Amino acid sequence: MPYDPERHGPHRIVGKGFHARVWAAVGAVPAGAVTTYGDVAAALGARSVARKVGHALAALPATGSDVPWHRVVQSSGRISGAPEGERALRQADALRTEGVGVHANGQVQDFPARRHIFGSVGE
DNA sequence: CGGCTGACGACCT
DNA sequence: GAGGTCGCCAGCC
Numbered sequence: 001m002p003y004d005p006e007r008h009g010p011h012r013i014v015g016k017g018f019h020a021r022v023w024a025a026v027g028a029v030p031a032g033a034v035t036t037y038g039d040v041a042a043a044l045g046a047r048s049v050a051r052k053v054g055h056a057l058a059a060l061p062a063t064g065s066d067v068p069w070h071r072v073v074q075s076s077g078r079i080s081g082a083p084e085g086e087r088a089l090r091q092a093d094a095l096r097t098e099g100v101g102v103h104a105n106g107q108v109q110d111f112p113a114r115r116h117i118f119g120s121v122g123e
Numbered sequence: 124c125g126g127c128t129g130a131c132g133a134c135c136t
Numbered sequence: 137g138a139g140g141t142c143g144c145c146a147g148c149c
Binding site: 072075 | 132
Binding site for chain 3: 018019041046048049050051052055056078
């Protein structure tokens with residue numbers, strides 16, 4: 001149950017540091033697990049801002065970041081972008097290092113079972 | 124200060 | 137499955 005507007009209500013991501021919220025949420029994803037842009041957005045309170053989640057991760061420094069951005073994939077379980085793209089290759093490699101299998105086309109093996117479920121905002 | 128731009132996703136044909 | 141549409145909204149021109 002990624003997000004249920006009927007129960008959670010039409011929350012809005014307000015205030016400051018949207019990036020920081022995204023990074024904090026992504027940082028809560030344990031190694032060996034993956035999550036989706038939409039799930040992160042939902043964890044922040046607004047499932048509709050999945051795009052912004054991607055944007056926030058894109059703003060991360062290429063290296064030296066402690067944010068496990070590679071654990072974030074599309075809702076389909078696929079790594080975003082072209083599978084041969086530089087970013088996608090790095091992401092796939094990082095995931096395999098953590099024991100997460102990734103197909104040549106970028107699809108995460110056993111994606112549904114590895115999908116991390118966020119508890120609540122801020123986790 | 125207005126317009127464009129997306130590491131996306133749900134929905135429809 | 138594979139395509140196209142539409143919404144979303146914080147940043148960056």
